[in-house]
Amino acid sequence: MSATAVWSVDPRTGKRRERVATEATPAGVDRAVRAAHAARESLADRTVRAAFLRAAADLLDASADEVVATADAETALGTPRLTGELARTTAQLRSFAEVVEEGSFLDVRIDLPDPSAVPPRPDLRRWKIPLGVVAVYAASNFPLAFSVPGGDTASALAAGCPVVVKAHPDHPATSELTAGLLRRAAASRGLPEDVVVLLHGFEAGVELVRHPLVAAAGFTGSVRGGRALFDAAAARPVPIPFHGELGSLNPVVVTTAAAAEKAEEIGAGLAGSMTLGGGQFCTKPGFVLAPAGADGDRFLDALAKGVGQAGPAVLLDHRMRAAFVDGVTERAALDGVEAPVVPGAAGEHAVTAGVLTVDAARLADGGHGLLLEECFGPVTVVARYADESQIAAVLALLPGNLTATLHIAGEDEVAAPLLAALTPLAGRVLVNGWPTGVAVAPAQHHGGPYPATTSTSTSVGATAVERWLRPVTYQSTPQHLLPPELRDGNPLGLPRR
Template sequence: MTTLNTTDPRTGETRPTAIVATAPAEVAEITARAAAATALLRARPRAWRAGLLRALADGLEADRETLVDAALRETGLAAARLNGELTRSAFQFRLFADAVEDGGYLEAIIDHAGPTPLGPGPDVRRMLVPLGPVAVFGASNFPFAFSVVGGDTASAVAAGNPVVVKAHSSHLLTSQRSFESLAAAASAYGAPAGLFGIVYGQEAGGVLVADPRIMAVGFTGSLSTGQILQSIIDERETPIPFFGELSSLNPLVVTPGAASARTAAIGEGLFISMSGSAGQLCTKPGIAFVPHGETGDRLVADVVARAEGAAAQTLLNSRIHGAFDEIRARLISSGGARSLVAPMRGDEGFSLTPAVLEIDAARVTAEVAEEAFGPLIVLVRYAELDEVRRALRAVPHSLTATIHSEPEEATLRGELTDAVEDIVGRIVYNGYPTGVRVSWAMNHGGPWPATNTQHTSVGATAIRRFLRPLAWQDAPADVLPDELRDGAVDVPRRVDGVLELASR
């Protein structure tokens, strides 16, 4: 029996918890309870599930003080950031409650029996149904929004699935208390006992993914760990979907007109975006294209001045802290970048100041396009658009790309859009990518290695990951879901090729 420790990254102090690593037999018991809860969840109407999601949000709000206090001690993130993130988590549960009530996510379709150009056609009715128990891996950099109470959990439950969470080793107590908050709210609402489960320890995470009762995995973390989880899935008798958000450099391009017109504003916004939360955000711009010339020089000088005057910030754990210098050294030695601002270590804990590197666009290779998790940015100097295009070929596909331009640069803006639209999942104009709105239209995903899926992990359509299509052919009405029976229903449907709105 292994008792796990927790570390305060602000001081580096490690202390024991009462949490014990979950043994393989316990993992099996937890997934068995989740499997038993699956049928009970499917029997509940959508209105019940929407109410559950809102009850979970209310529970998080009620436990705010306890949850934020735990996260302060385990992440080093500021209280304002953590409170905002917890508010975001509660909002996600409520947004999915709205989506469940709306019912459009079901993609309900009815084709009545009748003649077709190919001959008589049977009655076919189709909609999306839950997959079954989902494993969710908590993320180091988002102790709430992408962890136990995060969007993967909210969307999986909204789809009608139980969730078993693997707690992140960097915030064990935060994960435990988050789980207790969800479990208590779910129990008070009358949800099945196996709706939520949690496991602790690296071994338990692997056992969880391999468990035959788990029907999908949601993961936010490093590319290397994601590949390990995928290899476990590949060895299962029955492979399952793996939805991983893995690695992203998020290129940002500043046009000559924007650099001239908004030098200080872009310098400030770029620095905040790359250093906010100590640069530990998946959408942090890690590489920024700045034009050669006097205006570009002023923009670079602005970013450098802000970095030189910045205080040290706390990184999430010793591994990230140690890897930061290693990656920075590789970007210089192998990638050919030159240092403009070197990081300084803080007085205690896992803290350091921002780093700024620079390189000419013609010298950009894959070696300088490595993601550095932390407050570091590579400024790429270019003279012509073709240099940007060539350099972007060395940049791994990402979650986002950002374009800063002026109104009179419409042609250039269009060409830059063409250059990035195939390599990212979201294009930001005259803004910064580190704000990811939780909404119906948001897409938080991108081509490999940003993610390994065509789906989003943020926004209402994230529910699609944890559903599968099922068709009923010539089915008696009594076996059909309510949403597929003839007559007025409360969901939009396509009936015999015609889209029909919901009857409210």
Template sequence: MTQILGHNYIGGQRSAEGSVIVKSVDASTGETLVHDFHQATLGEVDRAARAAASAYPAFRALSAERRAEFLEAIADELDALGDEFVAIVCRETALPAGRIQGERGRTSGQMRLFAKVLRRGDFYGARIDQALPDRAPLPRPDLRQYRIGLGPVAVFGASNFPLAFSTAGGDTASALAAGCPVVFKAHSGHMATAEWVADALIRAAERTGMPAGVFNMIYGSGVGEALVKHPAIQAVGFTGSLQGGRALCDMAAARPQPIPVFAEMSSINPVIVLPQALAARSATIARELAASVVQGCGQFCTNPGLVIGVRSAAFSAFIEQLAGQINEQSAQTMLNAGTLRSYVKGLDKLLAHKGIEHVAGTAQQGNQAQPQLFKADVSLLLEGDEVLQEEVFGPTTVVIEVADQAQLSAAIHGLHGQLTATLIGEMADFEQFSELTPLLEQKVGRILLNGYPTGVEVCDSMVHGGPYPATSDARGTSVGTLAIDRFLRPVCFQNYPDSLLPDALKNANPLGIQRLIDGQISDRTLG
């Protein structure tokens, strides 16, 4: 049982130097919760970043096995958080208990998956070029490369995944796996949740003998800027709005030492419904697509915000079916009042646009979000109108009819970068529209066939990333094991005697890992 103190977590201690109190809110009733959270002072932000920097040399020097044990201990602590915890998360987010239980499992599973990555050892990127003392005209020295953590990482969690993309979420897991201590900025939407999770994380750190300062957490609004600008911070992970993410990118780029920011921001996740699929299973697609649009009250980064099809009687019928489905969906409570306000604002923009018509959905009113369906003219995409490109976070989607196959490609060309794109089709469609896959590859991080983008599997092959503005750096992913790459950098050793090399690069290959040796991938040992 956790007692909510509301103090910041700095270097293994709790700290409440500030007098500004922030409060958490019951997302369903709007009632203010009893707990007082102490907004971090600038001094506390500084101490948190320094604590992470102090922990860095010891933490990164730990074996991958030790870090794996730490991640597994976090996973066990998360799994042990019981009904009282689930109840507080539900209260702060209005998400149902089943969803939170599932997300808890996903969050601990993610920690265990990174433990596997650490033991597998490919994250080291170990490379060895043995000396060629007799090479002419010049001998080649022995050169070996592996990767180390960048240093302390600042993480900003998301409102919509209070566990999986938050305190002990994917950014924290991948940073810790890489050997980077973390300073986490607790999301104001679920501070009690954050405290429970931080306590679990600190218990795991103490139990596995991690250095104090390996994980730090600060409360409050307006503390993020000081954190991102702190010289000790070497990278930033963020999930949230385009405006918020871009602001962090701009701050990070303007530092005396610029640092990388991995911000996952805005995506409308187009779903392209192809003709043969409509002929075969129009009603099913309408039902499944509507379910994906309203799942979790549409509060997913991968929520399908755009549906594109080629004009035809079948596509018109499909729009009617989809409208019928949307009309049948119930209103749902959003994560917080601010999210609902943004949703209302987003709907108003769509309603006010003369190129967009409202097709289905009960007029928005009250304290819950009403699912909506709109239809927009294709010219909005072709001419680059920003209204369609902006994610409306919530249970709504916009249908677009294109004239023909050529205009479909042109419309896709008009899209900004996305996390996902989905093709719904039969094999005959994919043969006829074979230009779509290479085109979409240039626009998105993940392409799905005959599925729905909501639901992001945590695995080696997942890409939860994509070209701007879906993320700030298309080379990263914030879900899946490749996420660790964002926080690693290579270091080369030249002419080092074996005894002084890190284990990953020693001749005897004591870690038993795959390495690129003289141009060949192998787990062999050397002379």
């Protein structure tokens, strides 16, 4: 049987660009994982790991023109957007290099013996060690920052874990190019190239999460795909951690006072956020609670004006385009739903952005649950409420999210209770801002209650490294047997308790 070819496709035309690779067979997956597993000890030296991450960033920057051009040809995301995404990706790699060098991620804790304690306390020394081979499932909408050289890969390597990446079929050529650069960077620092291995194919992704030498997995994608892999990870003879980012509605609440004070500003800001990147950001605000009445009308008019000026967008592939067109058509056909700006198809290869509106009372009564599900692409749903009780009723129906946003005015008296109501729904709560754009910073959290993610961890920021580590305590262990990180005198100068 001949191997299945992997083709790069131009989403602007739907035509194949080039044959890139072949899908991995079960034997190929096994070879890839075993090669990565054999390379794990090479990552033990933190100095070498940090140098590798910086070398990877440097090679990506040096190849920027080729990387951006290749990614644009496969995703239609545009040179400006992809140039910014590449900068974010390389900054992320360098940030994790600093995390590795600083060392606090090892969480070193030492309790000296105390015979007088009740019960007596022995000598206890705790730190965190890498799990082993990490499977990374690349995202469709971020061919760089959440794919082969992205945050899951960078944080796993920073933890000391080799990575096997399952490329996304929407950008196989970009995946091959960036994986090659990471492997070159490894070799330049004396590491085996197989600290990063790339695979293609749907079945390869399923085989990967089941492989007994894979110790953990990171995923960014759909609820359906992520849940299937999550269940497979849990069903293994030895279950493994599965850190999946699956889907998010990213609700927004506009108070009556905010609408009265700045309806036009909020409407224009929402239009820019929900159409950014063709509405294909995981943090796109897809559902809004806004007041009925004259101020709410002003907000809606500004939103409709901004969305109407967005122009057609080419989505990442024709399958997603079809799902978007079908999704907005089904939603617009619901009783009581109106479309101030009609979303849908624009020719054979693009879509138009749109806005759907509905009375919040319909949702509060338990109807139109479809409007509370994510629709991937440039559309948002505005539910117009009559009072705060309707806000509370609708928020009680929402699933977990990556973000939740509150727009208020000055000393808005409803701000505190609304903020308290939004906090359980999301991993990042914003006030008077927009969720698109996720800063790479130590305090960042990119995750949230299910189905936003399958764990409580973050995939962005310094603490993303914690997903690929486990704690170990040594009790009453002689100094010469302890790892240097735990010895008396702190020979490596690590932060420790």
